[in-house]
Amino acid sequence: MKLFLIAGEASGDKLGAALMEGLESLAPGVEFAGIGGPGMEARGLSSLFAMEELSVMGIWEILPKYRALKARIAETAEAVLASGAEALITIDSPDFCLRVARLVRAARPDFKVIHYVAPSVWAWRPGRAAKMAEVVDHVLALLPFEPPYMEAAGMSCDFVGHPVVAEPRASAAEVAAFRETHMIAPDQPLALCLPGSRRGEVKRLGPRFDEALMRLRDREPGLRVVLPTVRGVSGLVREMTARWPVAPIVVEDAADKRAAFGAADIALAASGTVSLELAASRTPMVIGYDMAPLTRMMIGWMLKIDTVTLVNLVSDTRAVPEFLGRACDPGPMAAALLELIENPEARAVQFAAMERTMELLGEGGEAPGLRAARSVLAFLERKG
Incomplete structure (x- = not known):
């Protein structure tokens, strides 16, 4: 066959x-x-x-x-x-x-x-x-x-x-090794920056995500950032982040990406499947997304739901904050990330939604x- x-x-x-x-x-x-x-x-x-x-x-x-x-x-x-x-x-x-x-x-x-x-x-x-x-x-x-x-x-x-339920996750030893390799203390806050896997997404979201994380760093001076990427945009990501005021740790290897997901305390991510990957690793998240103005306008006319984040949809909650279109602004995204760091109740709500999502998607x-x-x-x- x-x-x-x-x-x-x-x-x-x-x-x-x-x-x-x-x-x-x-x-x-x-x-x-x-x-x-x-x-x-x-x-x-x-x-x-x-x-x-x-x-x-x-x-x-x-x-x-x-x-x-x-x-x-x-x-x-x-x-x-x-x-x-x-x-x-x-x-x-x-x-x-x-x-x-x-x-x-x-x-x-x-x-x-x-x-x-x-x-x-x-x-x-x-x-x-x-x-x-x-x-x-x-x-x-x-x-x-x-x-x-x-x-x-x-x-x-x-x-x-959903395939996310079968993907391998980093062990505690791999998480500890990742932090040690990149000189991140066990109690030092670590954020994932995930601006997408397409060139257009990276170009549009990358600078906004960088600014949001810079604002978060003003409140959390010890914050470190890691940016996992994929083959098709890795060159663009490395070129773009080299110009950022504080360059993130860029990882492309699959094992490093797993360890980064396991090690991270929070994530700022583009809308898409990555929200389920974060749910699988139980990483609290904020979602941001925008498109070209014409595309944004047409999608806005046709959209029938009030959230596009898959964790929210599968769990039938609105636990994950999302900032779409014109709302994809560094200030509010930074504030939402800070809320996840400082408010245990906000994290608990997300953890419950992530558990429910993975259960419904076939985990186990x-x-x-x-x-x-x-x-x-x-x-x-x-x-x-």
Whole structure:
């Protein structure tokens, strides 16, 4: 059996790598082709081109790269059709992936398509599910409340759990070693700075996050900051932070990142999957996010929910403070971080929300990558 997988950003690469591992354990001899990042490449995928080319988000951000992305869509669809794959598995990145799927289905209406990560139709643009159903047969959902939305649109769907629950966490010894290596005293406050995994996010949020942490340092003079990053933006991050008044510790190695998450007392993070990673490490957080003005305006019109932070949504609380759009301002973000440092009750509320979130996402159960693999194989067997 051969499968064609497409991932377009760092979080999708993690999902793809775990899915590949699960498929290899359940269906020995399975072969893979497609597009992925370092995690999927480490499992043997030879990426058609660099995954980072697809890590673009937002209407305004996509426009300058539209022609190049359109060419990559056509190239990828041709590669799918020529691959001999039994099915196409698209992983998140719907703007790219579903356009590829549409071209594939136009050429081969019977070609089986599976999409990993349900679109957040519960948050905005509910019509996306019906549109997706035109080219997708089966969906692997990360959140427990998503299958009914997909099934109502005509696709089969399984909740497979969120991969964050299966990711390794740093031991107490690794946390202590991280602090010792970077000369951070055991009682010295440590903050994570997480301005995103896309270049546009880092450019837009990085300076604001830096200023917020500088303001926090005025109240907590001993504060140290660590900035975990990923391959596609590590060069930009190192160049940008070298100009910051107090440069953070920049880490890219996976083990260092795990240790940093475990060692941190607080985090200032972009909206996205990282909030669940922080929940897994039980790190209290503040969320900040902004987009280009046109994108911000259009999203604002369409948004149906009052919070975008996944911990808040899954736990059905509003425990994590978030500062979105014009509200993504260094002053209020610094104040919210200080509240988490100084107010034990604020931390306790977040800890309870994080515990509930991880429970609902499948912590302690079968690894989501394996559950996703079972769902894929069961779907392919049903379709013969």
